[in-house]
Amino acid sequence: MHGDAITDILIVLTAALALVPLLHRFGVSPILAYLGVGIILGPSGLKAIKDPNEAAWLAELGVVFMLFAIGLELPLERLKTMRYYVFGLGSAQVGATMLIIGAAAYLLGVPPAGAVVIGGMLALSSTATVLKLLVDRGEAAARFGRIAVAILLLQDLAVVPMLALIPLLGAGTGGAVWYALGLALGKAVLALGLIVFAGRFLIRPLFKQIASTGNAELFTAASLFILLGLGWITREAGMSMSLGAFLAGMLLAGTPYRHQIEADIHPFRGLLLGLFFVTVGMTFDLAALIGDIGPILLLAAGFILLKIAVTGLVARLFKIKSDTAWRAAFLLAQGSEFGFVLTSLASGSAILDDTLTLRLNAAIVISIALTPLLALFGQMTAKRIRDRRGKGSSLVEETERLGDHVLVAGFGRVGQAVCRLLDNAGITYVALDLNVQRVIRARASGMPVYFGDAGRLDVLRAAGINRASLAVIAIDNPAQAERMASALRDSAPQVPVLARAWDSGHAARLAKAGVALAVPEDIEIGLGLGSAMLLRLGHTQEEVEASVIAFRAEQQAFGSTEPDKTSQRISKD
Structure with missing residues (x-):
């Protein structure tokens, strides 16, 4: 040079x-x-x-x-x-x-x-x-x-x-x-x-x-x-x-x-x-x-x-949905x-x-x-579409054409993660939550989240539970989760239910309430941290996956020895 x-x-x-x-x-x-x-x-x-x-x-x-x-x-x-x-x-x-x-x-x-x-x-x-x-x-x-x-x-x-x-x-x-x-x-x-x-x-x-x-x-x-x-x-x-x-x-x-x-x-x-x-x-x-x-x-x-x-x-x-489609179109x-x-x-x-x-x-x-101006036009267009669609609309009207969708009960941190995975996989879902501000923010972003109690039969029917392919209980309240599991079993016994559980004892009670699979969060958090630890220590992804599979096999063979502490906990999502 x-x-x-x-x-x-x-x-x-x-x-x-x-x-x-x-x-x-x-x-x-x-x-x-x-x-x-x-x-x-x-x-x-x-x-x-x-x-x-x-x-x-x-x-x-x-x-x-x-x-x-x-x-x-x-x-x-x-x-x-x-x-x-x-x-x-x-x-x-x-x-x-x-x-x-x-x-x-x-x-x-x-x-x-x-x-x-x-x-x-x-x-x-x-x-x-x-x-x-x-x-x-x-x-x-x-x-x-x-x-x-x-x-x-x-x-x-x-x-x-x-x-x-x-x-x-x-x-x-x-x-x-x-x-x-x-x-x-x-x-x-x-x-x-x-x-x-x-x-x-x-x-x-x-x-x-x-x-x-x-x-x-x-x-x-x-x-x-x-x-x-x-x-x-x-x-x-x-x-x-x-x-x-x-x-x-x-x-x-x-x-x-x-x-x-x-x-x-x-x-x-x-x-x-x-x-x-x-x-x-x-x-x-x-x-x-x-x-x-x-x-x-x-x-x-x-x-x-x-x-x-x-x-x-x-x-x-x-x-x-049209508001989501046109907002993304303006952005790109x-x-x-x-x-x-x-x-x-x-x-x-x-x-x-x-x-x-x-x-x-x-x-x-x-x-x-x-680009910033185009994004603004997209936001305004989406708002007009939602406002026009929102006049006289209801949960029943907005979900009546859905079929083979997933019903997600709870839109907290776990529920949002579940919905994001469904989105990424191109699977239609409907989420229910009782937190008004959370629902407002989600709907402003174009997400199909509605205010409603998934433990009520009329709300589940309005959300099309009889046409759903799967239901997921993602709330952080053990008693409410069991109530929702019973309501889902009574309203649509043919629909498989997956649920978030606090520990193995709670998972067992959810199973009795009709849940097909309950995932204890304490075990999953431990597996997540343990996997990250092994990766940091130089193990390959394949080795880590093999360790996780072996751990799950041990759990299924011998069960968990952790005490049931659900009754000691008062939690809010």
Whole structure:
């Protein structure tokens, strides 16, 4: 690296340190702040950087680290748990949006390869912007927030075949789009299989050995070696380096070392990704932007409105309530930070010309900047739908069309966890609770939670207990739980009941009341803490699961010797 390159990087870092915190104070997202730094320093600004391409290799590393970090957030177990919404709803949203926007681009005169790329990149939403907004507002656990996160997970997965597809489209495949896509997906599946095989038998034992040394520097070096090594392998195999990094992240996501790895690579990821967005900002020509502002605004407005309509309708097809569906649709209407990656790759592959690349990048920037306003419109739309639906509605009216749903009695901490798992699995549920404020907050977030006593036969019938596939008692009051168990047995003896129990004695009494399975919370807490302890001590996930299975077998064989202390406890949920 020669002196001019070092000078340019120092200028970029100095400007970022000065401007990004300042813009952050005014609520500007880091992505937009780094883009602003690039515009200021670039050829259309102060011309402080002699050659914007000098830092291109650092920018590419930023994308690699970003894909690795996303892979770390996508363990296979999590994808399996949320498969209905991730692979069902998410795939439908990405596919429908890509098809409609791509078709619109083709009808407007864009060549087939370019239309495919435009449809794919504009189908994506900004994971960083949406997640930050949800966390800042405390809405990540709301139903619409979980729906949005599930779709974002699939979109992140969809980036991988897109990165593999674009070079193939630019290499002269012409109209053979489906052949190129199939080839890209085939390579990705093959690489995933080989890497998962190697990870199970090589990488996981390697990390276990390194972790046992207690050497933090060696652990960080191993993380970087796996990240860059797998990236190099996929690049040498004719695919992108980002694909290898993503697969490496997924491989390590299911290990006990995931959080430490994430903490180790976070500084590299943030710095290099910031440099990537700075280099994107340098490509903006302000004079061209101002002269082309009309088409840019039309493009931004067009794809935002299309994404809202498509996402909302697809969500409704998956039987998501209208207020939740449209709120999630507004939240996901912007473009993605990955759009800059894909436009850069498509431009370099001669799929998109400079004018179209500029328009797309500018429209994505505008849409990301509008995210808080779009979220507000979504909230207002959801409120109007709930208000209109709420006039004259009742528990009976809102649940009369349900069937094979799960009835959850109690919406405290345990009940909320149960409902979240049902949501992630795409299973319809109805929850009952006697805490008015808790019910109001849940319904404001679009959750099917109602005020009612699950120990009353008329309330259970109103909640459709006779059409339910399962009932769950999740309250923290032993006497009320037994009363609810008896009411459920009397109203719908054919419906299996699962229940939360305080200890083994309480579990036995619930069993006599007709509960099919009662889970003693003292044992489960002990198993949860014990599992975390074993993982911290270096045991593998498989070893921990085997220990838990052995413990449960002992419990079933010999029973619990713990005294029944239910009568000594007065509790409130």
